[in-house]
Amino acid sequence: MIPQAFDYSAPQSLEEALGLLASGDRKILAGGMSLIPMMKLRLAAPAEVVDLGRIAGLDGITEAGGFVHIGAMATHHTVETSPAVRASCPLLAETASHIGDVQVRNMGTLGGSIAHADPAADYPAALLALEAEIRVVSAHSDRTVNAADFFLDAFTTALEPGEIVLEVRLPVEQSSEGYGYEKVAHPASGFAVVGVAVRITREHGRIIMARIGVTGMGPHAFRARAAERLLEEGAAPERAAAVVGEGEEANSDLYASADYRRHLARIHARRALAVALSRAS
Amino acid sequence: MATTISKPETLFGKRIRRQEDPRLITGTAVYLDDIKMPGMHHACIVRSPHAAAKIRAIDTAAAAGRPGVVAVFTAKDTGHLGAVPCAASLPGLRVPRHDLLARDRVYYVGHPVAVVVATDRYLARDAAEMVEVDYEPLPAVADPEKALAEGAPAVHPEWPGNVAFTFHQEGGNIEQAFSEAEVVVKQRITSQRLIPTALETRGVVADWRPGENSVTLFSSTQIPHLMRTLVAGILGMPENRLRVVTPEVGGGFGSKLNVYAEEALMAFISMRIQKPVKWVESRRENFTCTIHGRGHVDYFELAARRDGVMLGLKLKLIQDLGAYHQLLTPAIPTLSVLMMPGLYKFQNVSADIVGVFTNCVPTDAYRGAGRPEATHGIERMVDILAAELAMDPVEIRLKNFVGNDEFPYTTPTGLSYDSGNYAAPLRKALEQVDYPALRREQAQAREEGRLMGIGVSTYGEICAIGPSPSMPAGGWESATVKIEPTGKVTVLTGASPHGQGEETTFAQVVADELGVPMDDVLVVHGDTSVVQYGIGTFGSRGTAVGGAALFYALQDLKAKVKKFGAMLLDAPAVILSGGSCVDERTGKSVSFAEVAAAAYHAKRLPPATEPGLVSTHFWEPPNFTFPFGAHVVVSEVDRETGDIRIRRYVAVDDCGKIINPLLVDGQVHGGVAQGLGQALWEQAVYDENGQLITGELTDYALPKAHLMPWIESSHTETPSPVNPLGVKGVGEAGTIGCSPAVVNSVVDALSPLGVRHLDMPLTPEKIWKAIQGGQA
Numbered sequence A: 001m002i003p004q005a006f007d008y009s010a011p012q013s014l015e016e017a018l019g020l021l022a023s024g025d026r027k028i029l030a031g032g033m034s035l036i037p038m039m040k041l042r043l044a045a046p047a048e049v050v051d052l053g054r055i056a057g058l059d060g061i062t063e064a065g066g067f068v069h070i071g072a073m074a075t076h077h078t079v080e081t082s083p084a085v086r087a088s089c090p091l092l093a094e095t096a097s098h099i100g101d102v103q104v105r106n107m108g109t110l111g112g113s114i115a116h117a118d119p120a121a122d123y124p125a126a127l128l129a130l131e132a133e134i135r136v137v138s139a140h141s142d143r144t145v146n147a148a149d150f151f152l153d154a155f156t157t158a159l160e161p162g163e164i165v166l167e168v169r170l171p172v173e174q175s176s177e178g179y180g181y182e183k184v185a186h187p188a189s190g191f192a193v194v195g196v197a198v199r200i201t202r203e204h205g206r207i208i209m210a211r212i213g214v215t216g217m218g219p220h221a222f223r224a225r226a227a228e229r230l231l232e233e234g235a236a237p238e239r240a241a242a243v244v245g246e247g248e249e250a251n252s253d254l255y256a257s258a259d260y261r262r263h264l265a266r267i268h269a270r271r272a273l274a275v276a277l278s279r280a281s
Numbered sequence B: 001m002a003t004t005i006s007k008p009e010t011l012f013g014k015r016i017r018r019q020e021d022p023r024l025i026t027g028t029a030v031y032l033d034d035i036k037m038p039g040m041h042h043a044c045i046v047r048s049p050h051a052a053a054k055i056r057a058i059d060t061a062a063a064a065g066r067p068g069v070v071a072v073f074t075a076k077d078t079g080h081l082g083a084v085p086c087a088a089s090l091p092g093l094r095v096p097r098h099d100l101l102a103r104d105r106v107y108y109v110g111h112p113v114a115v116v117v118a119t120d121r122y123l124a125r126d127a128a129e130m131v132e133v134d135y136e137p138l139p140a141v142a143d144p145e146k147a148l149a150e151g152a153p154a155v156h157p158e159w160p161g162n163v164a165f166t167f168h169q170e171g172g173n174i175e176q177a178f179s180e181a182e183v184v185v186k187q188r189i190t191s192q193r194l195i196p197t198a199l200e201t202r203g204v205v206a207d208w209r210p211g212e213n214s215v216t217l218f219s220s221t222q223i224p225h226l227m228r229t230l231v232a233g234i235l236g237m238p239e240n241r242l243r244v245v246t247p248e249v250g251g252g253f254g255s256k257l258n259v260y261a262e263e264a265l266m267a268f269i270s271m272r273i274q275k276p277v278k279w280v281e282s283r284r285e286n287f288t289c290t291i292h293g294r295g296h297v298d299y300f301e302l303a304a305r306r307d308g309v310m311l312g313l314k315l316k317l318i319q320d321l322g323a324y325h326q327l328l329t330p331a332i333p334t335l336s337v338l339m340m341p342g343l344y345k346f347q348n349v350s351a352d353i354v355g356v357f358t359n360c361v362p363t364d365a366y367r368g369a370g371r372p373e374a375t376h377g378i379e380r381m382v383d384i385l386a387a388e389l390a391m392d393p394v395e396i397r398l399k400n401f402v403g404n405d406e407f408p409y410t411t412p413t414g415l416s417y418d419s420g421n422y423a424a425p426l427r428k429a430l431e432q433v434d435y436p437a438l439r440r441e442q443a444q445a446r447e448e449g450r451l452m453g454i455g456v457s458t459y460g461e462i463c464a465i466g467p468s469p470s471m472p473a474g475g476w477e478s479a480t481v482k483i484e485p486t487g488k489v490t491v492l493t494g495a496s497p498h499g500q501g502e503e504t505t506f507a508q509v510v511a512d513e514l515g516v517p518m519d520d521v522l523v524v525h526g527d528t529s530v531v532q533y534g535i536g537t538f539g540s541r542g543t544a545v546g547g548a549a550l551f552y553a554l555q556d557l558k559a560k561v562k563k564f565g566a567m568l569l570d571a572p573a574v575i576l577s578g579g580s581c582v583d584e585r586t587g588k589s590v591s592f593a594e595v596a597a598a599a600y601h602a603k604r605l606p607p608a609t610e611p612g613l614v615s616t617h618f619w620e621p622p623n624f625t626f627p628f629g630a631h632v633v634v635s636e637v638d639r640e641t642g643d644i645r646i647r648r649y650v651a652v653d654d655c656g657k658i659i660n661p662l663l664v665d666g667q668v669h670g671g672v673a674q675g676l677g678q679a680l681w682e683q684a685v686y687d688e689n690g691q692l693i694t695g696e697l698t699d700y701a702l703p704k705a706h707l708m709p710w711i712e713s714s715h716t717e718t719p720s721p722v723n724p725l726g727v728k729g730v731g732e733a734g735t736i737g738c739s740p741a742v743v744n745s746v747v748d749a750l751s752p753l754g755v756r757h758l759d760m761p762l763t764p765e766k767i768w769k770a771i772q773g774g775q776a
């Protein structure tokens, strides 16, 4: 449980940080809740860690132009309790509340979680359901990636070398929307064996928009598009939930086989839909 | 001299907060890793990544050349030392030599191969990676039943077949019982491997003092004195030149009832480098290298009459031993056999143990040590029989209990149960849950398609371990009581409490016996240079054996105090009351402090009496004690996901007389938590190649606060006649009573689907599959 020797730097500005990250065997240190355990287990051994914690302004939460902007360094606790997030995209606040324990939520960050892309992390499900946009920058680029194009595989994202997650943009929820996040927590790690985030809009009693993000089931989080379509075509939630995970690869481990995970994704999609429907006005 | 006599308040039975807690919860207690010494070096152990391999060569040059590294040791350096000891003996037991460091072969993942010593622990860890070991991997076997199969790889090449021992015990007439039986139920029941996971991992600091020609060994252990004797033996040094000090111990649960290679290695290294050296186990090492618990595959057959009267029990017990015997490894399953009849009065048993080597870390005592396995077995079998006969599981138990008038009761396994009232805790628990109403609710739930279960376990256990003839190194315990010249009282106990709370309960006993305030009493333990020889804390013996020793030491001392009191009061005799010696004729008294001063100043002495007020007592228990109890679990299973929700957990334990109900509740709660861990979550799993795949806390699911049900704990009190305090022991009761109650409850919930048995842990997927199977 002792990491290899490494250097540490704490840049004071974003430019300085991006300059450092442009070369060398360097890794960003955000909340350290994933990086430090990996270093202690010697699964990661960067020559240098670049701590983003001293750069002012990376953790802000603002609302403008119909979007909520959340800085990458916002902690899970901040996301969970931010009045802006709770009012404008409560699905994300609710999801944040399911992450780890209080200590982890006080340290871990939104940017760190999505950059790490643990297949069992909670946020990706919500970001997919919310159709989030992720702004990534490097010393010489600045681009925006849709959440649906961001999570490529287990621990693999669309980030290029030298790029960092700067902020996450989420559309402000309409008053007619309902949402829900249902999670099966692994009894040892607390991570999601399966997590399903749902967002729906109901008009005249009909679902006119449905977004379903699923995490934990497969090597990366995905959108259950077939189920979304069925719901938008007027299918009953049970029927739609029953196709969640169809055609998607499922993980298997000591705790839950692929079949069981897929089954859980469907059951919890149905349950999350029921919660969302009860909340949709 | 005063003349007021205050009526003493007895503290026995009072809910008093633990004396030891303030230092523990304010972070001012000193644990092993808090120990720092000038010039202290740090050791890191190079361990085998293979479950079985030949060692072709070890190259330590690169590691030795790293900055800060002062030495690298391999078996070449330590080969002359003794082996890691096994104290248990059984006829025909095969005992592989357990070298401190592997010689030419490794036998499990984590097997120590070399030790790197450096000026700090970071440098030691980095250098350890540079030790090059050339391994030739060999086929391994990690499953005890596979290890017994034809053609299995031999864990120890000299013993193909992997059988370390077989052991047979029987009582009564098992053949007749089975031939007279109207019904026989059979079941294979496993008790999976568990990782004890003390919050504080193991650790050792060794400090060689050349001027004194002695080594001080600080170790996080449950058995300082036994460790001193055994480590001195490994090192070939005189025992009195080795001092073992036990700082605060952050949990043991049996995993520190042992002597491991590291204790002897650190003492050896300190002598070689002439500096203090520290080794603290990492969590990964704790999982792979410290003993595991359980590891049973049990085949039970229970014979009965159709009216539910049980006649006899057969058991074939396969014990996964791991690659070596640790201190008590082969003895643990024999405890299961002793307890296999549980609380029931059938007189015919037969048991066959096969102890099997596997390429895994050794198993040994873990909270309950053999008794949870036995209790789980008999309590599951009783339920299976009840289901077979369509009888109520409560009724069948009441029908078979040993009766209140039958104590002392001799079991077919040769034990003598001291005292009991087995129906009492069961009745109390059932009243608490309103059993008939629960059954009605269950019938209703079943009609609605809900899966609700009610599970009962009525456990017995064997505590106060134990009379010396049943123990390899003695089963007595010792106590010294010293009344200091100012009247303060110091107790030295040979038991080595590490969380059980004897600093509090022993102070209560002293306060009651001597009439002094509890705050005047200091209980000292865990330093072999300060405390007379003792056996230690395990097997729920600390209070039941150590407390009895204390009681008798106090009686001797009281007699002497009275002599001095009588002398000071010029009375023929005095009584002890309210912290004073009182002359009952005149009402005159002298305080304790006055008596103590007189005994030490010794200006005058009573006839034939020496100065000082110190008494030591070694107490040999005439028997074990046998606590018992009933746990009732109400559960509900989510039909769709297989999730289990424990709606109620009621524990009624009878541990004899209760000195401090607060501490007893604490023991029950902790014990139940670990029982729930086994029932629902925990399992140490090795893959086919002997790699531990539950090697981290992210995979190995310990019970956590937010997963715990509310535990409704209460008691009945049936005193033990074995010791003068009437106590029985409660350290392991919660664990022993728990797992069958949980599994019985969940199987009861699933019984409408035809489910008859499920092995632990009851993971949701396992339940879900059982539901799928049942519905198909």
Ligand SMILES: Cc1cc2nc3c(=O)[nH]c(=O)nc-3n(C[C@H](O)[C@H](O)[C@H](O)COP(=O)(O)OP(=O)(O)OC[C@H]3O[C@@H](n4cnc5c(N)ncnc54)[C@H](O)[C@@H]3O)c2cc1C
Residues within 6 Å of the ligand: A027, A028, A029, A030, A031, A032, A033, A034, A035, A036, A037, A072, A073, A098, A099, A100, A101, A104, A107, A108, A109, A110, A111, A112, A113, A114, A115, A116, A118, A120, A121, A122, A123, A159, A163, A164, A165, A166, A189, A190, A191, A192
């Ligand atoms: C006990 C425990 C329980 C947990 N339980 C859960 C859980 O239930 N659900 C869950 O989702 N997670 C859980 N986590 C993980 C936690 O959410 C982490 O905080 C998160 O995965 C990583 O965020 P961080 O800020 O700590 O990142 P760090 O650990 O600092 O970094 C993680 C990785 O991301 C990179 N990185 C960090 N920030 C950026 C950035 N802005 N741009 C690009 N790369 C970046 C780092 O270089 C590193 O590779 C748990 C962690 C612990 C220790």
